[in-house]
């Protein structure tokens with residue numbers, strides 16, 4: 001029986017911070033699925049820096065490149081780091097349209113399932129519990145108020161050395177929320193198989209503890 005933990009939620013909800021902490025405490029590998037969409041998007045922009053919209057023929061060419069996971073856990077495209085930072089605002093702008101393309105989702109999901117086939121993982125994203133690992137042992141949906149998410153993202157960008165305007169970040173988050181929740185192929189949604197947690201308050205320790213408690217409770221009852 002696999003004991004994967006799927007954590008889904010919108011951008012900036014803090015799911016990666018929570019997921020990483022849960023993984024660390026349970027000694028499980030952590031997989032951030034959004035990074036794979038970002039790798040394809042950054043590889044696309046490295047090849048076609050002037051594109052402001054996705055050209056499907058060009059994207060198909062980029063999809064033929066192979067993504068692998070390094071020993072350190074980062075993702076490499078065609079054996080090397082992509083030259084554009086994965087959280088660059090230009091990647092933010094194009095990543096939702098890229099991730100709405102079914103061929104992209106198929107390529108990413110293949111890689112994610114390959115990773116989860118050999119070990120139990122804590123995997124975060126938008127559709128992990130609905131499409132990638134629908135049989136996950138525990139499914140968590142993490143949400144937070146848009147203003148809180150935009151503030152976190154602005155701080156995160158400045159930590160990465162990128163100047164970010166709060167209003168522009170908020171607008172980008174809201175646009176991506178709309179695209180990610182309304183696309184046809186595996187949209188972001190929280191169904192009744194999830195436990196929904198609100199992460200609007202600062203400090204996610206309580207949420208991490210809640211997830212670990214629930215995970216242990218289920219293991220105790222599963223035996």
Ligand code: DC
Nearest residue numbers: 011033034037095096099125126127
């Ligand atoms: O989590 P993130 O912001 O790094 O994700 C970047 C984009 O990738 C996001 O706008 C939607 C997409 N994504 C997705 O469609 N499905 C996933 N499982 C993870 C991310």
